[in-house]
Amino acid sequence: MTTHKINWWLTALLAVLSLTILIPLYFAVVTALKTPDQLGGTGFGLPESLEWSNFRTAWELTRFPTAALNSALITVGAVVLTLLTNSMVAYAIARNMHRKFFRGLYFYFVSALFVPFPIIMLPVAKQTALLGMDNRAGLILLYVVYGLAFNIFIFTAYINSIPRELEEAAAIDGASTWATFWRVIFPLLAPMNATVGILTCLWAWNDFLLPLVILSNPDSATLPLVQYVFQSQFQTNYPVAFASYLMAMAPLFLVYVFAQRWVISGVVRGAVK
Amino acid sequence: MTTTSTATAAQTHEQPRPKRSFSPRTSFYLMVAPALVLFFVFHTVPVIQGVFYSFTDSPGYGTFDFVGLRNYLALFTDARVLHAYGFTFLIAAVATVAVNIIALGIAIGLNARIKWRTTLRGVYFVPNILAILIVGYIFNYLFSNSLPALGEKLGIEWLSTSLLTDASTAWLGIVILAVWQSAAFNIIIYLAGLQTVPTDLYEAAAIDGAGAWRQFRSITFPMIAGFFTINMVLSLKGFLQVFDHIVALTGGGPGTSTESVALLIYKGGFQGGEYGYQSANSVIFFIVIVTLSILQLRFLQKRETSV
Numbered sequence: 001m002t003t004h005k006i007n008w009w010l011t012a013l014l015a016v017l018s019l020t021i022l023i024p025l026y027f028a029v030v031t032a033l034k035t036p037d038q039l040g041g042t043g044f045g046l047p048e049s050l051e052w053s054n055f056r057t058a059w060e061l062t063r064f065p066t067a068a069l070n071s072a073l074i075t076v077g078a079v080v081l082t083l084l085t086n087s088m089v090a091y092a093i094a095r096n097m098h099r100k101f102f103r104g105l106y107f108y109f110v111s112a113l114f115v116p117f118p119i120i121m122l123p124v125a126k127q128t129a130l131l132g133m134d135n136r137a138g139l140i141l142l143y144v145v146y147g148l149a150f151n152i153f154i155f156t157a158y159i160n161s162i163p164r165e166l167e168e169a170a171a172i173d174g175a176s177t178w179a180t181f182w183r184v185i186f187p188l189l190a191p192m193n194a195t196v197g198i199l200t201c202l203w204a205w206n207d208f209l210l211p212l213v214i215l216s217n218p219d220s221a222t223l224p225l226v227q228y229v230f231q232s233q234f235q236t237n238y239p240v241a242f243a244s245y246l247m248a249m250a251p252l253f254l255v256y257v258f259a260q261r262w263v264i265s266g267v268v269r270g271a272v273k
Numbered sequence: 274m275t276t277t278s279t280a281t282a283a284q285t286h287e288q289p290r291p292k293r294s295f296s297p298r299t300s301f302y303l304m305v306a307p308a309l310v311l312f313f314v315f316h317t318v319p320v321i322q323g324v325f326y327s328f329t330d331s332p333g334y335g336t337f338d339f340v341g342l343r344n345y346l347a348l349f350t351d352a353r354v355l356h357a358y359g360f361t362f363l364i365a366a367v368a369t370v371a372v373n374i375i376a377l378g379i380a381i382g383l384n385a386r387i388k389w390r391t392t393l394r395g396v397y398f399v400p401n402i403l404a405i406l407i408v409g410y411i412f413n414y415l416f417s418n419s420l421p422a423l424g425e426k427l428g429i430e431w432l433s434t435s436l437l438t439d440a441s442t443a444w445l446g447i448v449i450l451a452v453w454q455s456a457a458f459n460i461i462i463y464l465a466g467l468q469t470v471p472t473d474l475y476e477a478a479a480i481d482g483a484g485a486w487r488q489f490r491s492i493t494f495p496m497i498a499g500f501f502t503i504n505m506v507l508s509l510k511g512f513l514q515v516f517d518h519i520v521a522l523t524g525g526g527p528g529t530s531t532e533s534v535a536l537l538i539y540k541g542g543f544q545g546g547e548y549g550y551q552s553a554n555s556v557i558f559f560i561v562i563v564t565l566s567i568l569q570l571r572f573l574q575k576r577e578t579s580v
Contacts, residue, residue: 011387017379018396020453025399027419028411042422043414085308092304105305112316114563116514118535119555122542123319123326126333145315148308177300206404208517209535213543224404228520231410238414245407256402260395263402267458268465271503 032242039238051239058244061233066219067226068251071205074136074222078143078204079197086148086196087189090155091181095164097156106156112149117209125213134216142214143204151196154270158192159185191269198266205252223248326552333548344553353529354554357537358561363444364533365512368451372508373501375452376459381493383460384467394464401457409450409521413437416446416522440530443523447531450518455511459504466500467493498577506569513562534558 027044032054034047058064089109096102117124124142128134133141162185170180186193208224215221221229227241227248234241256263295303327344331337348354383394400408417435424432436446470493478488494501516535519525525532525540532540538554541547 005386006388007386008388010382010385011389014379014382014387014393015389017382018393021396021399024408024411024415024453027415031414039418040422042419042426044419088304089308092301096301102301102305105309109308109312112312114566115316115320115559116510116562118514118516118538119559119562120316120319120323122333122538122548122552122555123322124315125543127315127319127322141311142315145308145311148312171297176295177297177304181304202402206402206406208404208406208520209539213539224406227407227410234410241410242414245410248407249403252402253399256399260398261391264394264398264461267401268461271458271462271507272465272500 028242028246032239032246034239036237036239054239054243055247057237058240058247061240062226062230062244064244064247067221067223067248070136070220071222072251074139074143074211075201075204077136077140078147079200081140081144082147082151082200083193083197085144086151087155087186087193088181089148090152091159091185093152094156094159095167106152109148109152112146113153117146121209121213128214129216134214136215136220139211139214142210143200147196147200147203150199150270154195155189155192158189162188194262195266195269198263199270202252202267323552323555326549327556328553329549331549331552332546333542337549340549344550345557347550348554348557353532354537356529357532357534360444360531361513361515361533361535364447364451364515365509367444368448368455368512368515369505369508371448372452372456372459373504376456376504377463377501379456380460380463380467381489383464394461397460398457400454401461403454405450405454405517406521408454409518412446412450412453413522437523438527440527443527443531446522447515447518450522451512451515454518455508459508462500462504463497466497470496498573502570502573502577505573506566509569510562510566513565 023044030045030047031039031043033050033052034054035049035051038048093102093106093109097106125134128138128142131138166184166188167180170184175183206224207222208228211222211225212228215225218229227234227245230241230244234244326337328339328341329337330340330344379397383390383397387393416437421433421435424430424434436442474492474496475488478492483491514535515533516539519531519533519536523531525536534554535558538551538558541554542551545551
């Protein structure tokens with residue numbers, strides 16, 4: 001029962017259980033490196049020779065650079081615009097909660113947490129098409145707007161914990177409300193900006209339903225959408241399909257490997273407020 | 274209005290900046306105005322439109338007629354719709370319970386004195402950063418090719434056919450994928466909760482002779498009740514919307530036996546010419562989700578205070 005002893009049994013158990021995560025990933029990697037005729041059986045064996053050409057085939061078939069660029073553009077656009085706008089809206093709301101209008105606005109935005117996307121997807125798809133926004137810019141806008149509900153919720157909670165003295169000092173120095181927000185408050189929001197940025201990034205990069213119903217031009221398809229579109233062609237060549245899946249998952253996976261702690265702590269802050 | 278006057282007075286010292294001459298109060302209104310307009314146009318208007326079309330027979334294009342409550346009445350006798358609700362509840366209930374038990378167990382393990390804690394935590398979190406749809410395609414292959422091959426090798430009868438082609442087992446594949454993907458998030462939240470429990474509580478309990486299970490029941494669980502509530506509510510709400518998982522694994526098949534409500538709204542509304550009808554389904558689905566969320570929150574918060 002001493003506190004310094006390492007529990008090796010538990011370590012071993014957790015290591016074995018972590019294989020449930022690692023085995024499907026291992027499986028994806030070895031499958032992507034096989035030729036179709038090596039596929040039989042359970043498929044867990046190592047490939048006889050490394051078929052790197054599967055990646056080239058998948059790259060050209062799915063036009064990976066186009067899809068990756070679309071995903072990157074949409075994700076970066078959504079993250080940057082969300083951080084710049086949602087934090088500002090939350091600031092205005094948090095500092096005016098004593099006014100009926102802003103308190104009402106707070107509940108108006110946050111109540112959208114109860115409206116999951118599948119419920120509004122039919123009219124949203126119709127409306128974005130009608131407004132000519134069934135494209136990448138429209139998708140970015142939707143991520144920014146639909147993020148409001150949750151982001152206002154966590155930003156205002158955080159802003160409420162920032163003392164007003166700093167802003168009062170800035171106002172005395174002649175800073176406008178806008179300048180005060182950008183120069184004083186926004187930098188102080190760094191931890192929450194990290195959280196909102198990470199959550200928005202994970203959402204926009206991995207999302208499938210919103211691009212599926214919004215994007216009308218195949219040239220603007222995101223990475224998950226491309227995997228869906230190419231399913232019928234993938235059925236004839238699984239190694240190429242798996243190469244394509246790996247390439248679609250790789251960018252965010254690499255970011256995660258290098259920024260693991262940061263990503264995890266960001267997600268935790270979002271859930272625990 | 275003292276702040277207004279000091280601000281404007283102070284601004285006169287600066288170089289003239291005509292664009293910045295709004296009073297703080299006006300500035301605050303201007304800060305929220307664009308968001309309010311966009312949110313209204315892209316969220317509230319669709320909600321209103323959805324309710325409006327739910328009283329019509331619109332196929333999604335062209336002309337339509339008002340049909341009153343006929344869509345709503347038809348929903349309650351539509352076997353496909355009722356099955357989709359039943360199936361969604363099944364998936365959501367099983368996955369919510371399973372994911373929380375598994376995640377809590379692993380989180381307790383990760384919180385103990387183990388070696389390579391950071392690395393293991395990092396590994397367990399990986400599924401959270403991967404797209405469900407893509408992971409689903411990988412699992413699809415595992416379920417339909419690898420597991421049957423393994424079953425044959427080991428001579429296990431029920432494993433030797435694909436889980437996904439049989440209506441009675443396909444739900445299990447969907448639950449496994451759902452749990453695999455979302456345990457990551459729940460583990461991390463429980464871990465954050467467990468780290469708030471002071472360790473000296475356990476030391477005191479151990480001195481009093483409390484065993485591991487007793488310690489869990491009397492210390493750990495009550496201390497992390499709030500985190501349990503967060504995870505249960507978020508899991509249930511997420512799983513009720515199950516969509517990507519099913520698209521990747523079964524496409525709703527065999528037949529329509531694994532259709533969730535979200536998938537049915539998508540299929541009927543976009544491909545089946547049932548825009549009005551599925552709008553009514555969306556309204557009902559909304560009421561169901563809100564009711565379940567509130568009931569669950571009430572129940573769990575009552576528990577939180579009682580334990």
